[in-house]
Structures are given as C-alpha cells and as structure tokens.
Amino acid sequence: MPNxxxxxxxxxxxxxxxxxxxxxxxxxxVTSMTQAKVAFGxxxxxxxDEAVYLxxxxxxxxxxxxxxxxxxxxxxxxRSKVLDxxxxxxxxxxxxxxxxxxxxLQGYRFIVDQNVIIPRSPIAELLVSQLDTWVTEPHxxxxxxxxxxxxxxLAILAALVLPNxxxxxxxxxxxxxxxxxxxxxxxxxxxxxxxxxxSLLEPLPAKRLYNMIICNPPYVNDASxxxxxxxxxxxxxxxLAGGKxxxxxxxxxxxxxxxKLTPDGVLFLEIGHERAHFxxxxxxxxxxxxxxxxxxxxxxxLTASQLQS
Numbered sequence: 032m033p034n035x036x037x038x039x040x041x042x043x044x045x046x047x048x049x050x051x052x053x054x055x056x057x058x059x060x061v062t063s064m065t066q067a068k069v070a071f072g073x074x075x076x077x078x079x080d081e082a083v084y085l086x087x088x089x090x091x092x093x094x095x096x097x098x099x100x101x102x103x104x105x106x107x108x109x110r111s112k113v114l115d116x117x118x119x120x121x122x123x124x125x126x127x128x129x130x131x132x133x134x135x136l137q138g139y140r141f142i143v144d145q146n147v148i149i150p151r152s153p154i155a156e157l158l159v160s161q162l163d164t165w166v167t168e169p170h171x172x173x174x175x176x177x178x179x180x181x182x183x184x185l186a187i188l189a190a191l192v193l194p195n196x197x198x199x200x201x202x203x204x205x206x207x208x209x210x211x212x213x214x215x216x217x218x219x220x221x222x223x224x225x226x227x228x229x230s231l232l233e234p235l236p237a238k239r240l241y242n243m244i245i246c247n248p249p250y251v252n253d254a255s256x257x258x259x260x261x262x263x264x265x266x267x268x269x270x271l272a273g274g275k276x277x278x279x280x281x282x283x284x285x286x287x288x289x290x291k292l293t294p295d296g297v298l299f300l301e302i303g304h305e306r307a308h309f310x311x312x313x314x315x316x317x318x319x320x321x322x323x324x325x326x327x328x329x330x331x332x333l334t335a336s337q338l339q340s
Contacts, residue, residue, distance in 0.1 A: 036066050038121045043114050047107070053090070054101045056113050057082045063121055070260035073126045073149040074134055081120075081127055088131045089116045124261035134182070139191075141184045142213045146206035148270045150184040152247045153323040153330055154301050158188045165321065165332055166243065166297065172196045174239065176291065178231055178246040178284065179203075181270055183211030183224075185245055190224045198224040199241075201234055204269060231280065232287040240293045247301040248284060252277040252308065277305040278312050285313065289338035296335040303329055 046059050060082035075081045087094045089112050090105070105113070119125045128134040128149040134141050136150040137159045143149055162169050172193050177186035180200035190198045198220075202208050208226050215224050227234040250273040251259075263271070273279050288298050299321075302309050306320075306328045316338070318331035 038063050038067070038114075038118050043118065046114055047110050050110065051104050052102050053086060053105060056105065056110070057086055057101075060086065060113075060117050063117060067121045069121060069124065070262045073151060073262060073266075074128050085116050085120065085127055085130065086113055088133075089113050124265070126262045126265055129265060134184075136184050137188065139184070139188065140217075141182050141187070142210060142217065143182050144210060145265055146204065146267060147182040147210045148266045150182055152185060152301055153326045154185055154245055154247060154299055155188055156323045156325070157299060157321060157330060158185065158192050158245070161321070161323070162192060165299075165319075169193060170195055172242040174199075174241045174243075174293075176200070176232070176235070176241040176244045178244060178288075179248045179270070180211055180226070181207050181247075183214045183226070185247065186211070186224055187214055187218050187220060189243075189245065190220050191218070196223070196242075199227060199235060199239070200224065201227045201229060201232065203228070203230050204267070207267070207270070231284055232291055235291065239291070240296070241291055242293050242296050244288050244292060244296070244298045245300075246284065246288075246298070248280050249273045250277040250281075250302045250305050252305060255304075273305070276308040276312070277302070278308055281309070281312065285316075285333075285338055288333075289335070292335035292338065294335055298333045298335075298338065299330060300333065301330050 050056055061078045064078040071077060083097055084094055090109055092100055116130055119130050126149055128143050129145055134143045134150045137155045141150050173196055175189045175196045175198045177200040180186050180202045183200060186198050186200035205228055208228055211226055215221055249271055251271045252273060253275050256272050316333060318333045320328050321330040321332055
C-alpha cells in the first residue's frame with residue numbers, strides 16, 4: 032500500500048456529523064480521493080466521475096441523473112453507507128467496480144467480481160461503432176470467437192451487434208467463466224453464445240472455423256506488472272501478466288488463430304502498450320493498427336492470409 036493519506040475515523044466522523052447533502056459528499060469524495068492519489072482507469076478516469084458513480088450507486092439512484100439529487104439531504108444511514116464505500120475505495124484501494132459488483136462498457140452493464148478483470152477493452156468501441164469500417168459485411172458473419180473472455184463482455188457485445196452470428200468464448204479460468212455465465216444469462220444469449228473452459232483455442236470443436244476472432248489476452252510485461260497501482264493488483268494476475276516482454280502467449284495464440292479462421296476471416300487483437308515488443312517479435316506480419324477515441328497502437332487487425340503465411 033503506498034504511503035498516501037488515508038480516510039481515517041476522525042475524517043469519517045466529521046463528515047457524518049457536518050455534511051448533509053449529496054453535493055457535500057461528492058465534494059468530500061473528490062477531495063479525499065485526490066489527496067490520497069487513488070488510481071483511475073478501471074471504469075472512470077477522474078475523481079469527480081468516480082465520486083458521482085459511487086455515491087449514486089450506493090444510494091440506489093440512477094447513475095446518469097445527478098442534477099435532480101444534488102441538494103437532496105441524506106439520512107444518517109445513507110451517510111454511513113456512502114462513507115463506508117469511500118473508505119473501501121481509498122483505504123483498501125478497491126476499484127469501484129469491485130465495490131459495486133458491476134462495470135459499464137459502451138453503455139452496457141456487466142456483473143463483475145475479483146475473478147475477472149474490469150471491462151475496459153477498446154475492442155468494445157470497435158465492435159459497437161467501428162466494425163463496418165473493417166469488416167465488409169458484418170451481418171454476413173456467422174461464427175465469432177472471443178479468446179480470453181473473462182467476464183464475457185466482448186463476446187456479449189459481439190453477439191448483440193452481430194445478430195446472425197453464433198459466438199464461442201474461451202477462458203482458462205473456471206471462476207471467470209462462472210462470472211461470464213451470469214452475464215450471458217443477463218442478456219439472454221444462451222442460445223447463441225457458448226462458453227468453453229481451457230487455454231486459448233484448445234477447448235474448441237476441431238472443425239469449427241470463424242469469420243472473426245477477437246482477443247484481449249494477458250499482455251502486461253513483467254516490469255510494468257511490478258509498477259502497477261494497488262487498484263490493478265486486485266485484478267487477477269492470470270488475466271494481466273504476459274511475461275518478460277508481454278508476448279508469453281502470443282506465438283501460440285497466433286498459430287492457433289491461423290488454423291481456426293475462414294479464408295476471409297480476421298483477428299482483432301489488443302496488446303495495450305506493448306506494440307514495440309510485438310513489432311520486435313512479429314513485425315513481419317505487418318498488421319493494420321486501429322485507433323479508437325481513447326487509444327492508439329493498442330488494437331491490430333490481422334487477416335487469415337497474413338497469419339497463415
């Protein structure tokens with residue numbers, strides 16, 4: 032735990048005694064998180080948005096409607112609940128999604144716990160708003176695969192934006208797949224989305240080929256793993272750690288994908304900030320790099336012919 036100011040019992044008692052409105056508690060939360068230098072990037076990227084989300088969720092208020100409630104007076108029990116959540120966020124460095132048990136991605140809600148990384152992949156933006164740019168006929172796609180599915184968020188988004196597709200999703204973690212199953216049930220996609228336990232593409236039916244594969248694998252290099260903020264250490268290292276250069280699984284993944292794509296199939300692969308390491312190991316593949324609103328050089332597209340060559 033970093034040597035940062037914590038939210039001590041005296042501050043909590045003072046807040047409970049003197050603050051009354053939601054506005055008071057949001058201001059206090061922003062100040063407290065800023066002073067404690069909590070890390071963001073697992074759903075929100077700043078203290079104000081995080082404070083608004085945590086307080087509204089804790090009070091069972093719509094998380095997209097702040098103004099009508101800003102000057103509402105909180106009951107003593109409500110003040111206590113808000114301060115307890117804020118204490119967990121600051122003192123335990125617990126990410127907001129693990130406190131609330133949910134995460135939002137491209138406007139879609141997903142159940143999460145500490146067995147899955149918190150949904151934030153920029154592949155989600157590609158699926159929801161850019162897919163037509165990179166795939167000639169999205170509605171002609173019949174088979175999609177999501178590798179390292181975690182909470183199932185990307186597989187679910189693929190199923191929602193590609194209504195004619197059957198979707199498979201794999202993960203090595205049985206606990207992650209338990210969470211994914213909850214989310215698949217929530218979206219009533221059991222008829223089209225099937226979960227498989229095992230490493231990468233190994234658990235899939237032998238003869239099944241895919242028009243599109245998406246993958247957000249573990250890719251964080253060892254040095255970066257050592258410097259992660261405490262919030263990110265609450266996430267399963269199995270889903271983050273990619274070995275010395277982040278490329279630990281990459282050769283197996285690319286070789287397996289080459290065998291499972293249709294002749295006109297494509298792979299969308301996320302590698303975070305590891306482009307230099309990818310280029311050093313696989314630069315001969317010459318992928319197309321896809322930018323999103325929030326990222327550059329973090330998602331690539333590889334065709335079946337590139338992988339098979």
